[in-house]
Amino acid sequence: MDAKRIEIRGMDKHYGAFHAVKDLNLTVEPGEFLVLLGPSGCGKSTALRMIAGLEEITGGELILGGRDVTHVLPKYRDIAMVFQSYALYPHKTVAENIGFPLKIAGASVADQKAAVLDAASQVHLEQLLDRYPRELSGGQRQRVALARAIIRRPAVFLMDEPLSNLDAKLRGAMRAELKRMQKDLGVTTIYVTHDQIEAMTLAHRVAIMRDGVLQQLGTPKEVYRDPANIFVAGFMGSPPMNFVTGRSTRQSIRIGDHDVPLAGLSVRDGREISVGFRPEDAALCDPAEATLTAEVFIAEMTGDETLVTLVGPHDEHLIVRADPDLQIDDGERVGIRVDPDRRYYFDAETGARLRPDGTG
């Protein structure tokens, strides 16, 4: 089965007065792994369910491999989906669960058996074919759901938070397997998650959504290094980006006792500007040569680094990555020096990114 391109053109979803997905435009290239990322309630699952055909598309078009499937029943879309709940049939054995799509398609018993064995071996389930879902662990159930999705060789995979019911360790392992499997099969995949680590590690491209609106579409590196707005900047990264806010005066921003220069930005005086910087782009230093000063709230040693949480000039929490051997006392007053090339400026009211070439 050749991988197919998915084109989403101006897709809308209304539930009565509630506008769940707003004018979504997105093209997923054949064989691409696209992650829809956003907080809960942002419309990402609704978008996925519309692509699957489980929700009616109230506006716009969905083109799958060149065919308009906007109003086509799910079963004619050649799509397989892995649900967050796995949705295994409890009265069927593992083999019957995996083989169900082929049984529906009317494949011969011999073909079904061969395909089930093949799919089961891809997810290492050969030993468990006669078990029932209730006799399996969470990770094994997840594998059954995956095997059931791949057995039909669909044109498109849809995954709705497939790893969120697993414990942290298993999740990491399954994530790697999933990425490898998608690469080997080369199936166009849309994956929904609220976990930005999953998005960063799995995706070819990430689409970040908020309140039903697509915020930014780009490679993981692009959305991390070049966020389109304050929401994307704050959502990507763990720990997240730090923000300090101040009023602009004469090409700088007054933050506490310090003036942070507005490098190359032309901004009217008196505007609220948020300056963002990532924990790894800042360092602790002597208050005299600092970009801003703050008070140590707590220091946490994680092994290869120390995460220092500080309280900034406006009582905001700021996190800086530091050396694991750092010795520092709570309540100590320190300076933070931020790499001048790694500062991000945002309009504090609209959240829009302010760029040197843009207008202020």
Add this chain to the structure above:
Amino acid sequence: MSLFTPRRIGQMSLGGSLITYALLLAWAAFVIFPIYWLVITSFKSISDVNAGPVYLPFIDFQPSLHAWKDLLIEDWDDTRRAYVNSIIIALCSTALSVLVGSMAAYALVRVTYAPRFSTILLFVLSLGGALAASLAYGVDWRLAGAVAVAIFVLAVRGLGNRFAATLGNGDILFWMISQRILAPVVVVVPIYMMFQSVGLLDTRTAIIVTYAVINLPIVVWLMFDFFNSIPRDLEESAQLDGATMFTVFREVVLPLSKPGLAATTLLVMILAWNEYLLALFLSTADAQTMPILVAAMNAGERGILWWTMSAVIVVMILPVLVLAIVLQRFISKGILVGAVKG
């Protein structure tokens, strides 16, 4: 830490398990005694019943087959007729109401209905108008009906869209259940007159139809909850796997609903089996059911025939016992374990 932790009987001390068994046996005896009393009373002679309580056959009293002889030989025709009637009526009415009711319940769970309030109101008004015209003013009912249908269709198309208020599945479900809130005795006279006018009094058909309708809300109510407990993901997953709605129902919903269907069937069948009031109105001789026969035992000229009544009741509870034993293996919990999450 609770005061008592549950333990298996094998883990108990000898004294503990003896006490446990003694308590369980005492409770079992308490529960089973009425049935035991029925059975021995059916074997007692008239004088043994009248003389006062005797408990143990062959010790307290000599068993006699006179009641059974009355029931199975002298009144065999009556007994057989009532028994056959009861079985046919219970089976048919249960099958009908479970079939129709579970389909309705499934539709209410999985299909969103939004009937317009104005449409329902127009329908009722048109129907009322047609009835009034034909009953009060002597208009031919065919003419009145045709005019009412025409007015209804035109009015719905013309006015329907102006009033947006709609009802939902919850309203439909409540309406169904509300049909059962009213005691059946309220409608027993209209039902009697209705069957009288179509000439179906004292037929099994009349009782089957009535029971099926009376029990329908119970089936819808129970099965609605049951279908609702089946995760929607399962059905959506099957849809994406290529199944039609009917295949989804056959492959996923039906196997998972066995416990609910079994419990509902059992309950509805027992209700139909025991029903007395409607059967009393709707049957006079040919369609008489077992409860009527039992009641007849205490209305004779010879006073209350405890012995024969006991024998009839013993015969009457046998099928229900068998049914419960057959169905109870379906009524097991935990069939949905492993479907979602874990």
